[in-house]
Amino acid sequence: MRGIYSSVTVVLPTYNEEGSIGKLMSAIIGRYPGISIIVADDGSTDRTKSVVMSLARAHRRIRFLDRSSMKRRKGLTGSVIDGIMESGTKFAIVMDADMQHPFDRIGDISEKLDSGNDIAVAVRKSVEGWQMYRKLISKALITLGYAELVLLGRERSSDIFSGYFGIRRRFFKNIYMKNRGRFVGEGYKILFDILKCIRKGDAKIAEVPYAFASRKEGRSKAGARQAIALIRSFLS
Ligand SMILES: Nc1nc2c(ncn2[C@@H]2O[C@H](COP(=O)(O)OP(=O)(O)OP(=O)(O)O)[C@@H](O)[C@H]2O)c(=O)[nH]1
Ligand SMILES: [Mg+2]
Structure with a gap:
């Protein structure tokens, strides 16, 4: 099994995730020998950096990408792009750092990539803890986004906004280099930008199916700004 995981980098975008990042990284490293991790951080003001750096001293396959020192604009999509581009492995797996994405799906995603798929999307089969209004907004946006992909004759998946997916790095690089202007760096839905x-x-x-858990640590950063970025994604 070590064979597959030494070809995989897990990209974890973070902004103030000190409550979960250490536990998540230790769990990933313990379960998937040989795997690499890049934490793409946007200048967290809590202890995220020191937690990651202390683990990185013990594991050479952990890297902390400090985007604030790169003078980049803040944003989840931009952080994920930097993380994938910086990873040196054949495959990258993107997931949230707040434990809402179950890390035990990494094995299935890796196997799907290793067996020749360009992208392996973890698709939400259930969502825990969201209020009704968030479910409704999410459903409306998914319907709009899906319709756009169908009308434009583009690729899709049954969860077009999933934040948990794996991708062949060269495949991503090729798409990104040709379509830079269509990626909304401040946005939250990089998978949609890729599919379009x-x-x-x-x-x-x-x-790969999974259940989206409710947030147990830290604070949500999802809000109106991210919804506006998504509308920009629809239009770019
Ligand atoms: N680098 C970076 N990471 C971010 C940014 N915004 C959010 N993140 C990270 O992206 C992941 C997803 O953000 P969340 O706030 O959990 O979004 P969400 O899961 O849709 O919302 P909740 O269900 O309310 O948690 C987490 O790991 C965040 O720390 C950002 O601007 N820059
Ligand atoms: Mg979250």
């Missing part, structure tokens, strides 16, 4: 750049039939996409 792939003509239907030009990628092999697999799915």
Whole structure:
């Protein structure tokens, strides 16, 4: 099994995740020998950096990417792009750092990539802890986004906004280099930006089901600004 995981980098975007980042990284390293991790941080003001750095001293496959020292604009999509581009492995797996994405799906995602898929999307089969209004807004946006992909003849998956997916790095790099202007760096939905750049039939996409858990630590950063960024994604 070590074979597959030494080809995988897990990209974890963070902003103030001191409550979960250490536990998540230790769990990933313990379960998937040989795997690499890049934490793409946007200048967290809590202890996120020191937690990651102390683990990085013991594990050479852990890296902390300090985006604030790179004078980049803040943003989840931009952080994920930097993380994937900086990873040196054949595959990258993107997931939230707040434990809402169960890390035990990393194995299935890695296997789907290793067996020849360009993208393996972890698809939400259930969502825990969201209020009704958030479910409704989410459903409306998903319907709009899906319709756009169908109308434009683009690739899709049954969870087009999933923040948990794996991708072949060269495949991503190729798409990103040709379509930089269509990625909304401040946005939250990089998978949608990727899908809208792939003509239907030009990628092999697999799915892995999972249950989206409620946040147990830290604070949500999702809000109106991210919804506006998504509208920009629809239009770019
Ligand atoms: N680097 C970086 N990471 C971010 C930024 N905004 C959010 N994140 C991280 O992206 C992941 C997802 O953000 P969340 O706030 O949990 O969004 P969400 O899961 O849709 O919302 P909740 O269900 O309310 O937690 C977490 O790991 C955050 O720390 C950002 O601007 N920059
Ligand atoms: Mg979250």
